[in-house]
Amino acid sequence: MSKKEVVIDQEAILTLIKHTGFSPEDNIFELIDGAIDAKARHIHITYRDSEKFKGTKQVKVQDDGTGFLNPCVGIPERVGVFGVRKQNKPGEKTIGAFGFGTSQALASNTLSGGDSLVDSTDNYFRSAKCEMVFDSESNKFLVIGPDNNTHTPDRIPGSEISLNGLKSRMSVERLKRLISVLYYKSSVAYLGDSKGVEIYVNEERIEFHDPFLNREKPKDGVLERGIVEVMLPDYGKYEIRWIQIFQPWVDKNISKITGIPWESGRGTSLRSDTSGIYLLRNGRYSSIGSGYFGTDKHGNVRQKGHNLSGIRLEIENVEPVVGNEAVVESAQINKSNVSFKQLTDNPKMKPLWQAVTKLVTKRETYYKSLVEQSKYHGYPGSILVRNEEHELTQAVNNEITNRTSRLNLSNRVDNLYAKVNLVERDDMIPIKFRYNGEVSFGLGLHTIVFEVNQKSDFYLENTDNDIINQIVDYEFLLRDNENRLIKPEEVDSE
Numbered sequence: 340m341s342k343k344e345v346v347i348d349q350e351a352i353l354t355l356i357k358h359t360g361f362s363p364e365d366n367i368f369e370l371i372d373g374a375i376d377a378k379a380r381h382i383h384i385t386y387r388d389s390e391k392f393k394g395t396k397q398v399k400v401q402d403d404g405t406g407f408l409n410p411c412v413g414i415p416e417r418v419g420v421f422g423v424r425k426q427n428k429p430g431e432k433t434i435g436a437f438g439f440g441t442s443q444a445l446a447s448n449t450l451s452g453g454d455s456l457v458d459s460t461d462n463y464f465r466s467a468k469c470e471m472v473f474d475s476e477s478n479k480f481l482v483i484g485p486d487n488n489t490h491t492p493d494r495i496p497g498s499e500i501s502l503n504g505l506k507s508r509m510s511v512e513r514l515k516r517l518i519s520v521l522y523y524k525s526s527v528a529y530l531g532d533s534k535g536v537e538i539y540v541n542e543e544r545i546e547f548h549d550p551f552l553n554r555e556k557p558k559d560g561v562l563e564r565g566i567v568e569v570m571l572p573d574y575g576k577y578e579i580r581w582i583q584i585f586q587p588w589v590d591k592n593i594s595k596i597t598g599i600p601w602e603s604g605r606g607t608s609l610r611s612d613t614s615g616i617y618l619l620r621n622g623r624y625s626s627i628g629s630g631y632f633g634t635d636k637h638g639n640v641r642q643k644g645h646n647l648s649g650i651r652l653e654i655e656n657v658e659p660v661v662g663n664e665a666v667v668e669s670a671q672i673n674k675s676n677v678s679f680k681q682l683t684d685n686p687k688m689k690p691l692w693q694a695v696t697k698l699v700t701k702r703e704t705y706y707k708s709l710v711e712q713s714k715y716h717g718y719p720g721s722i723l724v725r726n727e728e729h730e731l732t733q734a735v736n737n738e739i740t741n742r743t744s745r746l747n748l749s750n751r752v753d754n755l756y757a758k759v760n761l762v763e764r765d766d767m768i769p770i771k772f773r774y775n776g777e778v779s780f781g782l783g784l785h786t787i788v789f790e791v792n793q794k795s796d797f798y799l800e801n802t803d804n805d806i807i808n809q810i811v812d813y814e815f816l817l818r819d820n821e822n823r824l825i826k827p828e829e830v831d832s833e
Contacts, residue, residue, distance in 0.1 A: 341411075341486045361447055363396075363507040367514070368521065369440035370400040370500050372623060375525055375536055377404030379497065382538045384518075386511055392453060392504035403497040407459040410467035414457050415482040418442050418471065444502065445471045446480055453504025459497070466491040515540050516600045517627070523547045525622035548601045550617060550627070551582050551653055555593055560709060561585055562593060569694045573687045576658035579694060583702050584609060584649035585709065611648045611796065616695070619655040633695040634683050641696070646703045652695060731759040731807065735789070738811045757787045757810065764790075769797030770810065 361369075367384070374382045379402035389397040407413035418441055445455040449471045458468040469484030518538055527535030528547040538545045557564050567579040584593065586609055596602045602609060615628035628651060632641040641647075683692050732755070739756045771790045789810050792798060797806075 340483060342481050342483050361443060363448075363505045364509045364514075366444035366447060366502060366505065367398055367400070367507075368517075369444045370398075370502075371518070371522065371538070373441040373500075374400060374402035374404055374498070375522070375622070377402060377406070377498065379404035380536055382536060383542070384514075384538065384540045386514055386540060389503055389505075395453065395503075396505045396507045396509075397501065397503040398505055398507075399499055399501045401497065401499040403495055406461040406496045406498050407457075407467075408461050409488065410459045410461060410465055410469075411485050411488045413461070414459055414467060414469040414484060418445055418457060418469075419480070419482040441500070445500070446473075448502040448505055449473050449480065451504065451506055453502060453506075456499075456501040456503075458499045458501075460491055460494045462496050464490060464492045464494060464496070466494060511541060512600070515543070515545060518545050519548045520550050520601050520627055521624050522622070523549055524619065524624070530622075548599055550601065550613065550651060551580065552584070552593070552596065567694055567698055569691050571687065571690060573660065575656050575660045577691055578653075578655055578657050579691075579698060580653040580655075581698060581702070582651050583706070584651075585706070586649055609649060614648050614650050615642075615652070617651060617653045619653055632699045633692050636696060636700075638683075641699065646706050647699065649706075650699060650702050652698070654691070654695075728759055728761050731761075731791075732757070734807050735759055735810050738807055757789060759810070760788060760790045761793055762790045763794050764792050765794065766792075767795050768792060769795040770806075 367386075371382060371384070381403050383399075383401045385397070385399040385401075387397055389395045391397075407417055420442070445457070449455045450473055455471040456468060457471075458466070460466040465488035467485050467488050469482050472481050472483060473479075474481055518540065522536065522538060523529055525536050526545075526547040527537055529535060529549070551564070552562065555562055562582060562584050564580070564582040567581070569577045569579065571577060597609070601613060612630050613628045615631040616626055616633065617624050617628060618626040630642050630647075632647060632650070632652075635641045682688055735757050736755055769792055771792075772787055791806065791810075
């Protein structure tokens with residue numbers, strides 16, 4: 340076995356690894372980026388609890404890309420050299436901007452005490468497996484591998500990189516959810532069978548999702564979109580492609596997007612963290628909303644707020660300045676952890692962020708105008724604040740009546756199953772329920788009193804129907820296995 344020293348100043352690498360902001364989860368995405376840059380068409384990810392390192396994860400990223408040429412030499416030469424980019428051919432684009440990602444993923448996992456392995460086969464069916472280790476005595480990283488390749492005619496060219504002992508707390512479902520959007524522009528769903536990539540997690544094929552809903556037809560007051568162009572002398576031409584999804588009409592007017600993991604929040608509400616800025620570079624989003632909208636007119640960070648939910652901005656350098664490939668989205672080594680402060684503080688980027696500020700302000704103002712229309716003119720999908728308590732109470736009871744027609748609940752006082760109180764509480768719990776003991780019906784149950792918190796995001800972001808349905812569904816939970824309503828004391832004792 341040969342040992343080949345990593346080529347770089349070791350102290351510099353240790354500093355970079357510790358301070359570049361890579362999380363264990365980011366390392367997974369860096370391996371996916373490397374597979375896509377290697378022209379892989381199929382990427383299989385295994386993500387599970389580690390048997391060797393308790394409380395950690397083992398992740399394997401297997402691809403059918405080009406592999407490492409002459410692996411016994413090529414693996415150490417590529418993963419053991421930090422900061423050396425692959426030279427692109429004319430017109431070729433790669434996700435990796437600095438030649439750092441795969442090496443960083445291996446090194447950081449190694450430094451945290453895990454096992455980091457690379458197994459690759461090239462197009463000549465030459466195979467080799469190498470391990471990155473950290474020698475604490477010399478304070479150096481080493482790549483350990485065979486002196487010669489193994490001839491493997493039965494293997495498909497490609498690579499498998501394994502990080503065992505990854506200190507990740509990400510669930511499998513969240514990993515799939517993030518991949519479905521991060522790599523949408525690299526997927527078969529976007530590029531087609533001849534160019535796109537398929538990704539599998541634990542053998543389940545990822546259903547990619549377009550966060551900009553380009554298949555949905557725009558409609559005033561439902562979904563609107565547009566493009567703003569900005570020229571930056573030092574970087575080139577940028578496009579800000581925006582959409583605005585109006586929450587009150589999502590469920591009725593947009594094709595079931597609330598059933599998609601990326602979109603679904605509480606009930607039929609959109610997730611607030613899917614709004615904001617999506618930085619796009621060569622088929623990979625380096626930022627996916629997170630409720631960030633650049634800065635306001637005073638230069639302060641502009642983040643979240645119920646008036647901004649549903650606004651998404653895709654920013655891409657569509658015509659970069661020749662010779663200047665370090666565009667804004669690759670200004671950081673860690674593509675998955677963009678520091679917007681670093682970007683907005685760059686004076687050369689100021690015109691871009693001014694355009695973002697202007698655009699977001701305009702869309703927020705428009706949203707507020709629709710809310711005002713709903714207040715005075717009964718605009719469809721009016722926000723909860725437009726209703727009085729008695730109106731909501733009546734609506735809830737009507738819905739219960741419709742859903743319980745098969746049950747003998749006719750002996751009601753004042754036709755009330757439930758009462759709705761609008762309250763303001765600091766606990767931010769959207770809905771609580773209790774029994775007031777004033778009214779009884781049917782099986783002797785007291786009226787259920789629901790307290791809807793006007794201070795909660797739920798109250799601000801949902802439509803009347805959303806809240807009515809959640810209250811009714813809440814009431815439906817108060818049944819036994821034979822669909823009989825449960826007595827209040829039985830619920831209270833749980």
